[in-house]
Amino acid sequence: MIARLSPARRGVTVAALGTAQTVSWASSYYIPAVLAVPMAESFGLSPVWVFGAFSMALVVSAIVGPWAGARIDGFGGRGVLMLSNLIFAFGLCLLATAPVPVMLYLGWAVIGFGMGIGLYEAGFATLAGIYGKDARGPITGITLIAGFASTVGWPLSGIMLATWGWREACLGWALIHIFIALPLNAWLPRGSEALPKPATPASEGPSPSRAALWVLAFVFAVTWFNATAMAAHLPGLLQAAGASTAVAIAAGALIGPAQVAARVLEFGLLRRFHPLASTRLAAAAHPVAAVALISVGGPAAYVFAIMHGAGNGIMTIAKGTLPLSLFGPAGYGQRLGWLNAPARISQAAAPLIFGAALTGWGVHAIWLTAGLGMLALTALLMLKRN
Structure with a gap:
């Protein structure tokens, strides 16, 4: 109940x-x-x-x-x-x-x-x-x-x-x-004592909901890879793009406020829309920011940090709201655990992989995360709202 x-x-x-x-x-x-x-x-x-x-x-x-x-x-x-x-x-x-x-x-x-x-x-x-x-x-x-x-x-x-x-x-x-x-x-309320488990499809083949689970697991793994890579290497990336050390640090400091501001936006305006819409918007933020950084260089450091932070802020909410909207509360906790397991592993690998890319490619390492972001956006466009 x-x-x-x-x-x-x-x-x-x-x-x-x-x-x-x-x-x-x-x-x-x-x-x-x-x-x-x-x-x-x-x-x-x-x-x-x-x-x-x-x-x-x-x-x-x-x-x-x-x-x-x-x-x-x-x-x-x-x-x-x-x-x-x-x-x-x-x-x-x-x-x-x-x-x-x-x-x-x-x-x-x-x-x-x-x-x-x-x-x-x-x-x-x-x-x-x-x-x-x-x-x-x-x-x-x-x-x-x-x-x-x-x-x-x-x-x-x-x-x-x-x-x-x-x-x-x-x-x-x-x-x-x-x-x-x-x-x-x-002090928290006890909540539901036993939410029903989701029904098992009779067919042996993958159901649309199961395909959607795989899509979401991929999206969360990719976006959390990007978020962790930026958390570990953002100052170095911005300096490789031509920003001074002071500008790189100041831009990095904007990530937190950008995340919170985007969550306020989600709480106020975006909650009127299906979570899939805000998730797609969040997935698009990093690739767009990457294009700005490559095109303009160091002067775009602040724009990059704000857009990346805003997208990351909304995506954090989407980890909880989108599976709830698509699949309902039945079996939600276990489903969320499986959905985010690949994301945890990608987080563990992100600093090492992106660090090696940054060392070898300089600022062009951003194409790695931008490409992953575009794949995530493409996958989200394949999903249909309920």
Whole structure:
């Protein structure tokens, strides 16, 4: 039974889950940017080893995602999200106390498990269990809040690092999970106890819905490859295009605000349209931005960053809203886990692959991500709205 909550309770639910998601993203996906170097130095390693451990965590999250989604479908998301906070805290404590690199990798593997059951996919599935097909607005709402995870997480990690050290920073994030995120997730409505599983087609051949699942999995893998590649190499790419270091850094700083602004646009204007329309718009943003960068060079750095960030912001919402619109809430959590498993793996590979392309081709490496973006747009044009 889908929960019927008042608008006021809905707003508080979105605020609670969005804040908990901010903690989960800030303490996992965004800590390597600040803590990877001191982590590596304390063991006498290159930072590449720490980033390798983070890539392993992404693969672990891809493996456990479908299982977590199935649990949420069957029992609601509150318990799974609470478990994720405990697992995140445990993994962060392992990092903080790791005496040898092997334990560091074990800590990241545990964090990867937490990512698989505690990031957006789990949050989206939880909202689908609570609100059913009306979850589009709440899904957009939590991405608006958690869109500030890097804005909050990077400075807070930096303050804890400068004040105490990287191990204590990890312990600090573990405590934040226990005393802030865990109570917020515990407060969430229970939602659906058992959404029905989708009916299995009688025919042995691939059904249109199954073909659509493959298309969406490809789109999400491609777009998240591009997003992660840009997150890792954007300053270097813009400098290769002719931008100064200062301009490259300033342009990169616009990605976050562009993502949030695009999500506000989706929440206000674009939600009047089918999610497929906004997803196509998001997929087109990166290729168009790439053409501008190649054509104009360094002066287009700001345009590129804003367009790429806006497209990425809307695509994050589309990961939750488009499958919900096309296939409904039945079996949504497990389906979302399978859809995003390839995306997690592509994220793990993106920094290495695009870094090699940037080294070998310079600014023309952008044609790699632009081409992938065009393939994603073409695939989306093949889909039909329900």
